[in-house]
Amino acid sequence: MVSWFAELKLVSDSVPNVSAAENAGNPHYLPTASTHRAIRPDEIVLLDLWGKLDTPGAVFADITWMSFSGARPSERHVHAFEAVAAARDAATTLVQRAAAAGQELRGWQVDRAASAVLRSAGYADRILHRTGHSLGEEVHGNGVNMDDYETHDDRRLLAGTGFTIEPGVYFEDFGVRSEINMIVRAREAKVSGPLQREIVALG
Numbered sequence: 001m002v003s004w005f006a007e008l009k010l011v012s013d014s015v016p017n018v019s020a021a022e023n024a025g026n027p028h029y030l031p032t033a034s035t036h037r038a039i040r041p042d043e044i045v046l047l048d049l050w051g052k053l054d055t056p057g058a059v060f061a062d063i064t065w066m067s068f069s070g071a072r073p074s075e076r077h078v079h080a081f082e083a084v085a086a087a088r089d090a091a092t093t094l095v096q097r098a099a100a101a102g103q104e105l106r107g108w109q110v111d112r113a114a115s116a117v118l119r120s121a122g123y124a125d126r127i128l129h130r131t132g133h134s135l136g137e138e139v140h141g142n143g144v145n146m147d148d149y150e151t152h153d154d155r156r157l158l159a160g161t162g163f164t165i166e167p168g169v170y171f172e173d174f175g176v177r178s179e180i181n182m183i184v185r186a187r188e189a190k191v192s193g194p195l196q197r198e199i200v201a202l203g
Contacts, residue, residue, distance in 0.1 A: 012052075099185070110146040115131065
């Protein structure tokens with residue numbers, strides 16, 4: 001991944017997060033020289049990438065996708081991913097509808113839309129971070145965060161606002177997150193890339 005970033009002339013403030021099983025269950029995990037291990041067969045694998053073009057004023061993108069190092073993820077993995085994807089889509093839909101209607105929307109409301117889906121799926125105690133953060137020239141920008149968990153972010157999503165939507169659920173033996181990027185324009189809000197619909201089986 002680091003070599004791929006170099007080929008595309010992308011820069012980042014850290015190495016990508018490629019984590020498996022219990023390491024994926026830590027939402028703040030980053031591989032280091034002393035804290036890492038090889039990916040084994042039949043494990044959930046989380047890939048979190050963030051980078052930007054190496055040009056003045058470039059803005060970060062930050063995405064997370066899920067895979068499985070075997071033929072088929074377990075029902076437990078699938079159920080968790082489906083809940084996370086539904087939470088992501090609920091937050092995305094709220095932002096898009098508000099933008100299209102010209103309605104005011106604040107960061108905490110987006111977080112609540114996502115977390116409500118996870119709570120209803122039985123994952124209330126497995127939510128360990130906010131739904132999203134601002135994107136800017138730094139990967140965690142200065143704008144509104146999708147946050148009613150760490151703070152109650154009351155700032156509005158103004159035209160030109162860029163941010164992540166990244167709900168996740170985390171356990172002792174694995175974690176699942178789906179992360180996309182959005183930008184709000186006048187009367188519209190767009191997702192900047194594809195939406196992951198299922199865990200990618202690699203076996």
